Amino acid sequence: MSTRTVVHSDAAPKAIGPYSQAIKINGMVFLSGQTPIDPATGDLVAGGVTEQTQQVFKNLISVLTAAGTDLKHVVRSGVFLKNMNDFAAMNAVYATFFPENPPARSTVEVARLPKDCLVEIEMIALVP
Numbered sequence: 001m002s003t004r005t006v007v008h009s010d011a012a013p014k015a016i017g018p019y020s021q022a023i024k025i026n027g028m029v030f031l032s033g034q035t036p037i038d039p040a041t042g043d044l045v046a047g048g049v050t051e052q053t054q055q056v057f058k059n060l061i062s063v064l065t066a067a068g069t070d071l072k073h074v075v076r077s078g079v080f081l082k083n084m085n086d087f088a089a090m091n092a093v094y095a096t097f098f099p100e101n102p103p104a105r106s107t108v109e110v111a112r113l114p115k116d117c118l119v120e121i122e123m124i125a126l127v128p
Contacts, residue, residue: 002025002026003025004023004024004025005023005024005025006020006022006023006024007020007021007022007023007024007029007063007066007067008020008021008022008066009021009062009063009065009066010039011039011059011062011065011066012034012039012059012060012062012063012066013034013035013037013038013039013042013059014039015032016114019032020032021034021063021066022063022066022067024067024068024127027126027127028124028125028126028127029064029067029068029069029124029125029126029127030124031060031063031064031067031122031123031124031125032122033078033080033120033121033122034056034059034060034063034120034121034122035056035059035113035114035115035117035119035120036051036052036053036054036055036056036059036117036118036119037055037059037115037117038055039059039062044115044116044117048086048089048118049081049086049089049090049118049119050089050090050092050093052117052118052119053089053090053093053094053119053121054093056119056120056121057093057094057097057121060121060123064123064125067125067127068127068128069125069126069127069128070125071097071098071125073125073126073127073128074098074103074123074124074125075103075104075124075125075126076103076104076105076123076124077103077104077105077106077121077122077123077124078105078106078107078108078121078122078123079094079105079106079107079108079119079120079121080107080108080109080110080113080119080120080121080122081107081108081109081110081118081119082109082110082112082113082116082117082118082119083109083118084109086118086119087107090107090119103123
């Protein structure tokens, strides 16, 4: 029988609903979407999609670390953009975090995101 473990990091924003930051099971971790909320203030970071994508990755890395893994073990990500016109700017930041062997990914435009942010990213990673 597999053990399902809730993963939580105080260095990432608290869940704003009935969900966990991540769930670890069978050598994998499934991260909920992270938004560009500064965990220290609970507010969205200032700036545009570039700054927001950077904060999203800080939050994702905090949750991955709490789960015992890192970006090198990410196998899939999903990116949600408020406006597909922000794709190039988001993608430029994204590429800095995955300079080699990036994970599989989908990117979609959505009508609205929590707190009216510009970007949200979810991930699935292996736990070594």
